[in-house]
Amino acid sequence: MKAGSALLLSSVSAALVALALTAPSVVAADKVDPATDAKAFQNFFFQKFPDVKHEDFVNGPYSMSEDMKRQWQEKEEFPPYEFALDAGKEMFSTPFKNGKTYADCFPNGGNGIRQNYPYFDTKEGKVVTLELALNRCREANGEAPYSYVKDEMASLTAYMAFTSRGKPMDIKIPDDARAREAFENGKRYFYTRRGQLNFSCASCHVQSPGERIRAEVLAPALGILNAMPIYRSEWSGMGTISRRFITCNSQTRAVPLEPQSDEYRDLEYFLSYVANGLPISGPGARP
Amino acid sequence: MASSIRVRATSNGDITEVQTLIQHPMDTGLVKDAKGELIPAHYIQELKFACNGKDVFVANWGTAISKDPYVKFSFKGAKKGDDLTISWTDNKGASDQTTAKIA
Amino acid sequence: MTVHTGPHPTRRLILQGAVSVALIGLGNLPFVPAHAAANDKYPEEAFKLKNEADAIKALYGRTAEPSDKVKLDAPEIAENGGVVPMSVTTTLDKVSSISFFVAENPNALAASYKFPDGTIPAVANRLKMAKTSNVTAIVEADGKLYSATKEVKVTVGGCGG
Numbered sequence: 001m002k003a004g005s006a007l008l009l010s011s012v013s014a015a016l017v018a019l020a021l022t023a024p025s026v027v028a029a030d031k032v033d034p035a036t037d038a039k040a041f042q043n044f045f046f047q048k049f050p051d052v053k054h055e056d057f058v059n060g061p062y063s064m065s066e067d068m069k070r071q072w073q074e075k076e077e078f079p080p081y082e083f084a085l086d087a088g089k090e091m092f093s094t095p096f097k098n099g100k101t102y103a104d105c106f107p108n109g110g111n112g113i114r115q116n117y118p119y120f121d122t123k124e125g126k127v128v129t130l131e132l133a134l135n136r137c138r139e140a141n142g143e144a145p146y147s148y149v150k151d152e153m154a155s156l157t158a159y160m161a162f163t164s165r166g167k168p169m170d171i172k173i174p175d176d177a178r179a180r181e182a183f184e185n186g187k188r189y190f191y192t193r194r195g196q197l198n199f200s201c202a203s204c205h206v207q208s209p210g211e212r213i214r215a216e217v218l219a220p221a222l223g224i225l226n227a228m229p230i231y232r233s234e235w236s237g238m239g240t241i242s243r244r245f246i247t248c249n250s251q252t253r254a255v256p257l258e259p260q261s262d263e264y265r266d267l268e269y270f271l272s273y274v275a276n277g278l279p280i281s282g283p284g285a286r287p
Numbered sequence: 288m289a290s291s292i293r294v295r296a297t298s299n300g301d302i303t304e305v306q307t308l309i310q311h312p313m314d315t316g317l318v319k320d321a322k323g324e325l326i327p328a329h330y331i332q333e334l335k336f337a338c339n340g341k342d343v344f345v346a347n348w349g350t351a352i353s354k355d356p357y358v359k360f361s362f363k364g365a366k367k368g369d370d371l372t373i374s375w376t377d378n379k380g381a382s383d384q385t386t387a388k389i390a
Numbered sequence: 391m392t393v394h395t396g397p398h399p400t401r402r403l404i405l406q407g408a409v410s411v412a413l414i415g416l417g418n419l420p421f422v423p424a425h426a427a428a429n430d431k432y433p434e435e436a437f438k439l440k441n442e443a444d445a446i447k448a449l450y451g452r453t454a455e456p457s458d459k460v461k462l463d464a465p466e467i468a469e470n471g472g473v474v475p476m477s478v479t480t481t482l483d484k485v486s487s488i489s490f491f492v493a494e495n496p497n498a499l500a501a502s503y504k505f506p507d508g509t510i511p512a513v514a515n516r517l518k519m520a521k522t523s524n525v526t527a528i529v530e531a532d533g534k535l536y537s538a539t540k541e542v543k544v545t546v547g548g549c550g551g
Contacts, residue, residue, distance in 0.1 A: 083308075233470035341506070343508065349499055358503075
């Protein structure tokens, strides 16, 4: 028996080697190639929705429905995230107890840099999101970290997004196997079905944007993070990228992960990278 | 503390357009909190706009006004640089007031 | 703030005179608002009523007739019942007030706005709607009431939960 299976295994290995040698194109397709992925991802949405202007995808469900777009434009006259934005601006300029400020933690004093997050930190070997960087900044200056899902964190990121409005998302994947792996992990998380409803992120946000799931119009995945953080009428308040991921998981009856877990960081890396070139529109307002 | 009232008042020479957003929970008294207890009603009842010593707009509100209420209206008889005073009182007796320059 | 329970609507007109007289007698006591004509007071009773017809009667003491000179702008389908943008404009003259009623809300009267002379008779605001409902805007012009009604579909209610 044992000998038999060993024999079988070795013949399978031999077959694989033979396949690899004779079919190099198959191997090449399996290589992680984020640039090609991003192009294919964007083209999918551009072709599915030929009437939607490319830069309009960052407006989520409002790019999909005229009646909703009007309600949104009405709200944008004096947007509901206004208070969070003001609070974030004030927090950003208020020194910590040690006299330093958030500006000391970020390139260009934190101004107009939202489009560069998340980035891959080659020293740490991991993805660093803006929310994570903000809390690390606080801790490095002797301050307690904020909740990742709302309130202060949403106010801070709202302000930082606002200073980057209109700038194209510009996520880099350095020439580092770990960075490509992080992108690939994020992609896998995005397309993997999970939870009692057996939905992947893509089930809703790639296959069905513009359609209703129960009462809500689904947003396209393309550019979905460009609008973060968002004021959601459903929440009666602000939420961060972390909060968005957590609610997505719980709405499909899956178990949400911890905010800023490796999987969420990789997911954010993937989703942001494939939106490269589309403008930052955050903070946003959503139903 | 920052004012609860945000206002934009702009004049086109003849007409002044006013938009206001106020930070207020506007609780209806019908919603339960996480512990299952009713959150008591807490809402703005009256909002007034005065310019040059005269009321130009008065809002009477119930609980059906959205959280962080918004209202827009326009009036005649003011010019750029005039003061617009906005004040509100809620059902618990709290109030706030601010003055904005018409731009 | 002192809580005033407004006079019963059917006695409003009779009382109005009496209250004015009383106010002159009382002078500027602290609980008297600056413009203390009876109809300047917060219409507490009208806001408490459940039924739309009752609320209109309590607020105005009479009924409104539909008019194409009242334009109510509201969405077909509210994206969220918690925040439904709507506005009213009118070509009517001598407008003194505009009010919003949501028939299916727990209390029909949502908002009532007063327009002194010189204020353009138009207003935009954001309302909560518990469920799909007719929304009625009433414009009070030259002592008469005119209305416009529109159904707004609500799929996500605006009452929390």
